[in-house]
Structures are given as structure tokens and as C-alpha cells.
Amino acid sequence: MSLIQYFPGTKVPVSEECLLTSIFRVTSGITLSQVCEITGLEAGTIQNWVKRGYVNSPIGRKYKKGQVARIILINMLRDTLALEKIARVLSYVNGDLLDRSDDIMDDSDIYKCLCDILIPAETRGVIDINELFAMVDTYLVDFVEPYPGSKEKLELVLKIIMYAWESAYFKRYATHLAEGI
Numbered sequence: 001m002s003l004i005q006y007f008p009g010t011k012v013p014v015s016e017e018c019l020l021t022s023i024f025r026v027t028s029g030i031t032l033s034q035v036c037e038i039t040g041l042e043a044g045t046i047q048n049w050v051k052r053g054y055v056n057s058p059i060g061r062k063y064k065k066g067q068v069a070r071i072i073l074i075n076m077l078r079d080t081l082a083l084e085k086i087a088r089v090l091s092y093v094n095g096d097l098l099d100r101s102d103d104i105m106d107d108s109d110i111y112k113c114l115c116d117i118l119i120p121a122e123t124r125g126v127i128d129i130n131e132l133f134a135m136v137d138t139y140l141v142d143f144v145e146p147y148p149g150s151k152e153k154l155e156l157v158l159k160i161i162m163y164a165w166e167s168a169y170f171k172r173y174a175t176h177l178a179e180g181i
Helices: 019-026 032-039 043-051 065-077 083-094 107-123 129-139 150-179
Strands: none
Touching (some): 019 065, 019 107, 032 043, 043 065, 083 107, 107 129
């Protein structure tokens, strides 16, 4: 099976630069149709997530970097976790969606962290979860806790996401193998 071709949770081919950085360098927000194009999701799905409180409402019909990251994170995890569990996992590190002061790490930084770890790991063929966890530890070595215990919470969430991502990878690979039968 081929190596990772797209940024996790999107239909955007992997490039040298972080997806969210490249998008938001040229704009302060993107439309629902652009989010749909990036993720492959239907507009109604995203609007449902907003209605259910999983994603903040767009401001002036534009989605900001953190909102797009949240949508992408939900999209990349929904093959292996129920939406309610995804929301609970993301809320564990970012509390109330409307209150940024309780965030341990912004959703866009969580997504960047995942891309910085998963893309090189899958390019090298790393599927050992312990090696991925070691990469998380290395990535967070200089992380400054906003409050005591927050680094542990962040590590747990990143590990949950890594397990879910690898589960989805194995599911895709099993499907690929089954197609040959």
C-alpha cells in the first residue's frame, strides 16, 4: 500500500509546508465550500458539527485556522471514534470551545504536531506505536505547561489520536488486501 499521500483528515496532497500554515498565510479565513474542498466533507456534515457544538460557528461566513483544524481533526478521527468521543477528547485539552483561555494547545497546533510526526513516520514506514509515542515525547520536550498537569493531558490526547490514526491505517490496509481476494 502506498505511503501517506494526503495531509491527515484532508484531500490535500502532502507538501513540504504545513497545510494550515500555507492556507492561512494568504487569508484570515476560508468559506464553507473551501473547507469542504479541503476535507472532502459535505457542507451539511460541517454545519451539523457546528450546530451540535463540536466546532465554533464561522465568523462572517469564514472559518478561522483553529476551526478548520478542529474540522480536520474530527474528520481524521471519525473512522475509528464516535463523534461524542472525539469531542470529549478534544475538549479534554481545550475545554470550552468559546473560551480560548483554557486551551492547553490550540487545535491548529495539535494538528501541526500530528502532521509533523505522522507524515515523516509513515513516509519511513513507521507503524510501531511506541516509536510514535517517543516522537510525541521528543516533540513536546520544550512544551511549557500553562498549568501543572497540562502536559500529561496533552500527551494522553496525542496518544489517543495516534492510536485512532493507526487503527484507521490498518483498516485501510486490510481493505486494500481484501480487494485482492
